[in-house]
Amino acid sequence: MSSARAPSGEQIEITSGDQAAVVVEAGGGLRSYRLGGRELLDGFAADEMPTSSRGKVLVPWPNRIRDGSYEFGGESHQLPIDEVAKRNAIHGLGRWAAWDVAERGEDRVLMRLAIHPRPGYPFSLTMDVEYLLSAEGLRVTTIATNTGASACPYGCGAHPYLTLETESIDELTLQSPAATVLISDERGIPVRAEPVEARSSTSAGPGRSEPRCSITRSRISSGARTGWRG
Secondary structure, rough: OOOOOOOOOOOEEEEEEOOOEEEOOOOOOOEEEEEEEEEOOOOOOOOOOOOOOOOOOOOOOOEEEEOOOEEOEEEEEOOOOOEHHHEEEEEEOOOOOOOOOEEOOOOOOEEEEEOOEOOOEEOEEEEEEEEEEEEOEEEEEEEEEOOOOOOOOOOOOOOOOOOOOOOOOHEEEEEOOOOOEEEEOOOOOEEEEEHHHHHOOOOOOOOOOOOOOOOOOOOEEEEEEEEEEO
16 A cells, blocks of 8 residues: 655755754755744645745746747757746756755755756756754755766756735835846846836835834845856
C-alpha cells in the first residue's frame, strides 16, 4: 500500500527559540515562517499545491523573458513558454523541480538543485539555498556554482508572500531602501527604470497618513554570490 505524499514533497521544519520555518522539496521554497506562533507568510498548507510561485526560489532567472527568447555569447536560445497568456518564460527552471536536502540541522537546512543542460538553457549550474534561523531572524543565502566549461547566464530571486494581521494587504505600504524602481509593461517585462524620488507613494490615499509596516524581531534577508568556473 502506498502512502500519499504532500503535493510539495518532503516538509523540512527548522526551529530556533520561538521561531519555526518549513522548507519544501518541490521548488526548494519556503512554505511557512512563524514567530511566537504568529504566521508571517501568506504561504500554503502542506496538503496544497502552491499557487503563483508562492514561496519559490526563482533560478536561473527571476521575472519574465519576453517570448522565451534571448541571446547569450553570440547565440540565440528559445525557452519553453510557461506563462502562456502573455507568452513569457517565467521565473526560471527550479520552481517545480525536486530539490535535495544536502545538509540539515535543528535550525538550518541546505537545499540543493543540479540544473543540467537542456533546450533553451544548455548550461550547467548547481544551486545551494541555505535557510538559517538565529536571533536575527530568518536568513536565506543563495549560492550558484557554474559546473560547466564556459560562462552561463544567471540570475536569482525569492518569492515569499509576506502577511500581517489584516484581512487585506491593500491598505498597507511596504517601504524599501531602493534608489530606483523598474516600470513594467502589460506583459510584466521591465521596460525602464525611474528614480524613487520621482514616484512618491500615494497608496495611503488622500487625507490619510502613510502606514509604516514592520515585523518585530523578524527579518527575511537574502545574500547571493556566484562562483564561475574558468
